[in-house]
Amino acid sequence: AYTREGGHTSARICYHEDCTGSEITSVLMRNVESKKNVRIAPQVIMLDIIEDGENCSGLVVYDVKAKKVKLVRADYTVLASGGIGGAFTNTTNFRAVSGDAVAICLKRGVRVDNINYIQVHPTALYSKRRGRRFLISESVRGEGAHLLDKNFNRFTDELQPRDVVKEAVLAQMKKDGSDFVWLDMRPVPREELESHFPQIVKRCAEEGYDCFTQPVPVAPAIHYFMGGVYSDLNGRTTLNRLYAVGETCCNGVHGANRLASNSLLESLLFAKRAAQDIAENYSAFKQLHAEYAADKLVLSDYSDPKALLKEYKNLLLAAIAEGKGELK
Numbered sequence: 001a002y003t004r005e006g007g008h009t010s011a012r013i014c015y016h017e018d019c020t021g022s023e024i025t026s027v028l029m030r031n032v033e034s035k036k037n038v039r040i041a042p043q044v045i046m047l048d049i050i051e052d053g054e055n056c057s058g059l060v061v062y063d064v065k066a067k068k069v070k071l072v073r074a075d076y077t078v079l080a081s082g083g084i085g086g087a088f089t090n091t092t093n094f095r096a097v098s099g100d101a102v103a104i105c106l107k108r109g110v111r112v113d114n115i116n117y118i119q120v121h122p123t124a125l126y127s128k129r130r131g132r133r134f135l136i137s138e139s140v141r142g143e144g145a146h147l148l149d150k151n152f153n154r155f156t157d158e159l160q161p162r163d164v165v166k167e168a169v170l171a172q173m174k175k176d177g178s179d180f181v182w183l184d185m186r187p188v189p190r191e192e193l194e195s196h197f198p199q200i201v202k203r204c205a206e207e208g209y210d211c212f213t214q215p216v217p218v219a220p221a222i223h224y225f226m227g228g229v230y231s232d233l234n235g236r237t238t239l240n241r242l243y244a245v246g247e248t249c250c251n252g253v254h255g256a257n258r259l260a261s262n263s264l265l266e267s268l269l270f271a272k273r274a275a276q277d278i279a280e281n282y283s284a285f286k287q288l289h290a291e292y293a294a295d296k297l298v299l300s301d302y303s304d305p306k307a308l309l310k311e312y313k314n315l316l317l318a319a320i321a322e323g324k325g326e327l328k
Contacts, residue, residue: 021264045309047302049077049104049242056242057285060297062305069302075285076241076278079105080271083225083247084118087313091222092124092135101248103312105229106319111238113250114227115316116323119258121223122166123147125216126180127207133221134203138162140185143192148182148215149175161257166220173219182215224258226250235274241285243278245271 032038043064050058050071058073081101085093105112123141124133141147141158147165149155149172156168172181185193190212193201201211209216228250235243235251246267253266302308 020261024264024268045305046081046100046104047305047308049108049110049239050297051108051239052285055240055285060299060302062302069299069305071297071299074241075282076243078235078274078278079229079237079242079244079248080246081248083228084316085222085225087316088222090124090133090219092121092133093222094132098309098313099225099316100309100312101244102225102229103316105237105244106315107312108239110242111230112228112319113230113252116320117226118222118320119162119224119226120166120220122162122169122220123183123218124221124223125203125207126219134207135221135223136183136200136216136218137197138165140183140188140197140200141165143196144187146184146187147172147218148184150178150181152182152184152215155181163257169218169220180217180219183218184215185211186213186215224263226254226258231270231274233270233273234277235270236277243274245274 033040041063045062045064046059047062047069048060049056050060050073056074056077058071058077061070061072062068063070079101082097083093084097084099084102085091086095086098102112102115106115121135121138123136123138125136127133145158146154147156147158147169155172156165158165160168169181173179193211204211204216207216225247228248229237229244231237231244231249231251233251233253235245235249237244237249247263249270251266251270253270254262
């Protein structure tokens with residue numbers, strides 16, 4: 001929500017309990033599903049973008065249900081596939097969010113910025129279970145929760161920026177010889193935990209921890225991708241007719257250390273700007289050659305989607321390791 005006070009514009013974050021992102025996406029999804037001019041294609045995986053000269057004219061996809069590689073032609077294409085956390089073992093992201101779009105852009109020479117800058121959240125619920133790590137919001141620490149070492153002593157100022165707290169947690173874990181530290185939510189009034197953080201209370205209970213009476217184990221986890229496919233403030237990438245929004249893109253608005261919930265504001269604002277830019281400048285893609293580039297693609301090159309996705313993962317991780325995309 002944006003307000004103007006004393007001649008200055010300020011942003012205020014609106015939230016829904018401790019699941020604001022889920023609430024936003026569920027409302028958006030219900031609205032999209034009600035549109036007759038929108039086709040939703042579940043279980044369809046992007047394998048490549050189609051380049052026609054200096055333009056993007058669609059996608060190569062794999063239809064999981066039909067077990068078939070298909071071409072999707074489009075006048076404009078928008079990449080909105082999230083970050084890269086799924087490429088790592090310890091992450092708060094869903095496994096499917098693995099950075100394929102970023103890897104495809106690397107392969108195709110579409111500009112990617114700051115690929116080696118990845119934000120690590122300091123307090124994900126520690127678990128020996130496989131799969132996505134559950135995020136315990138820093139808002140809990142903002143309300144008074146403490147970080148404790150193996151002897152249950154505080155070891156840092158919990159209200160410092162994420163990267164500083166993360167380093168303090170990692171240092172303490174190394175010192176203690178432990179895979180986690182403790183997060184003590186008992187200083188937060190019970191009624192506040194119940195009303196502001198119901199999902200956190202519930203998930204901790206599912207893992208066997210009563211956060212009203214005992215600390216819970218937490219450890220850093222890959223969280224938010226600060227880099228991504230370069231886009232300007234209208235979502236345009238360096239390939240004509242290809243846009244990127246949300247965590248997939250890097251438009252520079254977050255600086256080097258994104259603050260909580262700003263990603264939600266960014267996704268809503270710049271997705272709208274991209275949509276408006278497309279609508280205001282819309283033109284059908286005209287054939288530049290006798291045939292579309294899509295007609296010249298060898299679909300057999302995409303016959304093994306699993307191998308291709310593994311190739312993309314390796315390409316992504318290699319680029320990160322090499323430090324391509326230095327901070328600008």
